Amino acid sequence: MGKATGFLEYEREVPGELDPLKRINAWKEFAIPLEEEKLTIQGARCxxxxxxxxxxxxxxxxxxxxxxxxxxxxEWNDLVYRGSWKEALKRLHKTNNFPEFTGRVCPAPCEGACTVGKSGSPVTIKNIEKAIVDRGFQEGWITPTMPTAHTGKKVAIVGSGPAGLACADQLNKAGHDVTVYERADRIGGLLIYGIPNMKLDKGTVQRRVDLLAAEGITFITKQEIGKDITTEALRSQFDAVVLCGGATKPRDLNIEGRELNGIHQAMEFLTRSTQSLLDSELEDGKYLSVKDKDVIVIGGGDTGTDCVATAIRLECKSVIQLEIMPQLPLSRQPGNPWPEWPKVMKTDYGQQEATKLYGTDPRRYLTASKCFIGDANGNVEAIRTVEVEWSKNPQGGLIPVEIPGSEKVIPANMVLLALGFTGPEGGMLEQLGIERDERSNVKSELDHYTTNVPGVFAAGDMRRGQSLVVWAIHEGRKAAREVDCYLMGSTEL
Known part of the structure; x- marks a missing residue:
């Protein structure tokens, strides 16, 4: 695959990026694609x-x-190396319904397991994937493909994130009549409102949604199952139902001062910013303004990074990101061997931009939040923090222990909680009588995606908990296979 000695002859090269101080003035993707010749060389490294x-x-x-x-x-690395881009696209679409999404937002666990990366730099798999599908759209190779037969069976998909879209795509290919319900005003779930535009342009999402609609999938927005449409009505109209509503219940931080104005969940901040951007280029003012404010982001994951980058584009005065965990090492440690995901220090786009703009990395590690401090009008104006160290408790688990004398008060006119999610919301699940597992996710039979309610399936974060876009696509595809088998007695998906 690729050139047998390519990994010995060529170095890893990734696309360039616009300078952080230039890109923060826009909401557009900022990667600079590699030329075809360089992509061919990168394919040769496989x-x-x-x-x-x-x-x-x-x-x-x-x-x-x-x-x-x-x-x-x-296979598709080899095809790119040989210049067979159209064939590479066919190989890519065999397993991935939406490579234009994963090629942009996936953290690339494939690269963490790349054999070349065992003793050197891994192949630039993610960038080649993105280049293949982007070229497919540019060349007009990706067009609507209609189902060759129709079964007469009707399936409802609840939720239009990557799991729901992948499941709908597969079931439509199998000839079923598929309807996707979304409570928001746009199709895409977290692809639309959970990931900022500069990381995943919403035109890219809408392009794929339009393609799916042209292939026969029905999309219904602004309809929440269990509220606007009863679960009984839904089940009576469809032969099967697949729940792909995500794990959207945010984890809170219930410390003193939580009730103060100016403390928001990260997803509210990101959603309102993107919605206002798409609706009016921010002219309607319906987003949470951080202009000239000191912003504190609590949480060190991807969502926290997205909050940092979004706050900068909304012209905050300063931004600090608090992380209770320690800084990761700069290189893979002995206890983190290949092919495990490399747990190493990474400076993402938001931190790059904050460092360039303010002169220092916004992250503060090993820092816990003690309380929020408010002004006379009930607005947050500061946060009290304390440094911690991780120690073993009597049961052998690690717990954070406060370091005496390390308390600090940091100005904060806006606080964004990016602490992850605790599971799916209620309402619809309770109405359906769906059982939950010990983590509050939908309980389903292993590898069958079935629930305790006949004809009702679950996939994505709603079933497995908060995870990656690529896992959601995996779940949607697997659930579609089980639904097809349930409806038809067998499946070719």
Whole structure:
């Protein structure tokens, strides 16, 4: 696959990016694509390793290793190296319904498991994937493909995130009549409102949604199941129902002062910003303004990074990101061997921009929040923090222990909570009588995606908990296979 000695001859090269101080004035994607010649060379680095770990997704030490949707990575690397881009696109679409999404927002566990990366720099798999599908759209190779037969069976998909869209796409291919319900005003779920525009342009999402609609899928927005449409009505109209509503219940921070004005969940901040941007280029003022404010982001994950970058574009005065965990090492440690996901220090786009703009990395590690401090009008004006160290408790688990004398008061006119999610919301699940597991997610039979209610299936974050877009696509595809088998007695999906 690729050139047998390519990994010895060529160095890893990734696309460039617009300078942080230039890109913060716009909401557009900022990667500068590699030229075709350079992409061909990167494809050549795929080393014919015999047993590729990149395309066998599994969990090792609780983290993804390899591609969860089993992309045929060595095959399309080889095809790109040989200049067969259209054939590479066919291989890519065999396993991935939406490579234009994963090629932009996936953290690339495939690269973490790349054999070349065992003793050097991994193949630039993610960038090649994005280049293949982007070229497919540019060349007009990606067009609506209608189902060859119709079964007469009707399936409802609740939720239009990556799991719901992947499930709908697969079931439509199988000839079923598919309707996707979305409570928001746009189709896409977290692809639309959970990921900022500069990371995933919403035109890219809408382009794929339009394609799915042209292929026969029906999309219904502003309809919440269990509220606008009863669960009884839904089940009576469809032969099967697939729940793909996500794990959208945010984790809160119930410390003193939580009731103060100016403290918001990260997803509210990101959603309102993107919605206002799409509706009016921010002219309607319906977003949470941080102009000239000191912003504190609590949480160190991708959502926290997105909040940092969004706050900068909304002209905040300053931004600090608090993280209770320690800083990761600069290189892979002995206790984190290949092909595990490399737990190493990464400076993402939001931190890059904050560092360039304010002169310092916004992250503060090993820092816990003690309380919020308000002014006379009930608005947050500061946060009291304390430094911590992680120590073992009597049961052998690690817990944060406060360091005496390390308390600080940091100005904060806006606080954004990016602490993850605790599971799916109620309402619809309670009306359906759906059982939940010990983590409050929808309980389903392993690898069958069935719930305790006949004819009702679940997939994505609603079933597995908060996870990656690529895992959601995996879940949607697998659930579609089980639904097809349930409806038809067998399946070719």
């Amino acid at each position: 080393m014919d390793c015999g047993t590729p770990f990149c395309h066998v997704g599994r969990l090792i030490s609780g983290m993804a290793s390899g591609c969860p949707i089993h992309n045929l990575i060595p």
